[in-house]
Amino acid sequence: MSARNPEPPDDTGSGSTAFASTLRNALLSRGIPLRRLQQRLRDRGYEVSVSTISMWQSGARRPERDTSLDVIRELEAILLLDDGQLADTLGPSRRVGPDRHESFASLQELEANPFTEEPAAELFERSGSVGVHVDAESKVRRVVNRTLWQARRDGARDAVIFFGLNPSEPVPPDxxxxxxxxLVDVSADLDQDLVRATLRLHSPLKQGELAITERESTGHVPTEPEYEFTLVAPRRQAEVLLHVHFDPAHLPHxxxxxVESASGTTTHAVMLNGDCATHAEFNFGPGQVTMEWEW
Known part of the structure; x- marks a missing residue:
């Protein structure tokens, strides 16, 4: 072990526990009181209170990686630690942004009712894509949603989701x-042309953690062709992507x-790439994106 390193921490926990243990052992090894450490940080241009440093070394609070990384690097230099010895214990930030979620009912301009009522979100979408498969008769046979979720709180596992129904479908899709x-608690309201379900992660998340899911809707053969599909983004997301796959033997003309959001409505042509039409929006939502096609 390098002569610059203190004794290894007493515990091997992750996140704030590992950071606190590493910081605490470094302080003991160097014999630096918290107030002197605060002054040395201040001399280098970083204002951190003694109480904050105390909470860091006790594990009561952890510094957020995205706002305190420069301070952590200064701590490593002051305490003669190797580069990254403190920073690498933090892992990803658990900070969660503000909830600017709009309900599915409000985005679809549906009257509030028990079926569309949504509980307080414990998971929210960071990005998502929807793949729509259209057959030679212009009927949607399969829809696959791929979503990156982030937990708003520890133990987060569930999210309420909705699937739109084609009124001509004889029965709801699978x-x-x-x-x-x-997908659990699946139910349908044929009067509103909606299927409601609870998406349940295989394992619960801690606040700030991420998980990717895919879900599928497989339609029974509708009696009428379809000429559009709408992706609903209930909150601002880094990216929303809609791609529609057509039967190669029967492509639209x-x-x-x-694209509809609070900032207005825009429309433009989309060129086919082989048998697929694709559109992406970045830093988008709440709002909705509709792909239309003509034969």
């Missing part, structure tokens, strides 16, 4: 989880995308 989740 829905199921494909990756990282199951043209496709257009309609």
């Amino acid at each position: 829905v199921r989880g494909l990756l990282g989740c199951n 043209r496709c257009r995308v309609l």
Whole structure:
């Protein structure tokens, strides 16, 4: 072990526990009181209170990696630690942004009712994509949603989701989880052309942790063709992606995308790439993206 390193920490926990143990052992090894450490940080241009440093070394609070990394590097230099010896114990930030979620009902301009009522979100979407498979008769046969979720609190596991129904479908589609989740409590309201389900992660998350899921809706053969599909983004996401796959033997003559949000409505043509039409929006939501096609 390098002569610059203190004795290894007494515990091997993660996150704030490992950071606190490493910091505490370094302080003991160097014999630096907290007030002197605060003054040395201040001399280098960083204002951190003694109480904050005390909570860091006790494990009562952890520094957030995205706002305190420069301070952590100064701590490593002052305490003669190797580069990253403190920073690497933190792992990813558990900070969660503000909840700017709009309900599915409000985005779809549905009257509030028990079926569309949503509980307080414990998971929220950071990004998502929807793949839509359209057959040669312009009927949607399969929809796959891939979503990156982030936990708003420890133990987060569930999210309420909705699938729109084609009024011409004789029965609701089959829905199921494909990756990282199951769909439970599935029910349909044919008057509102909606299926509601609870997406349940295979394992609960801690606040700030991420999980990717895929879910599928497989439709029974509708009696009428369909000429559009709408992706609903209930909150601001880093990216939303809609791609529509057509039967290679029967491609549409043209496709257009309609984007609706609080900032306004835009529409433009989308060129086919082989048998697929794709549109992406970045830092988008709440709002919705609709792909339309013509034969």
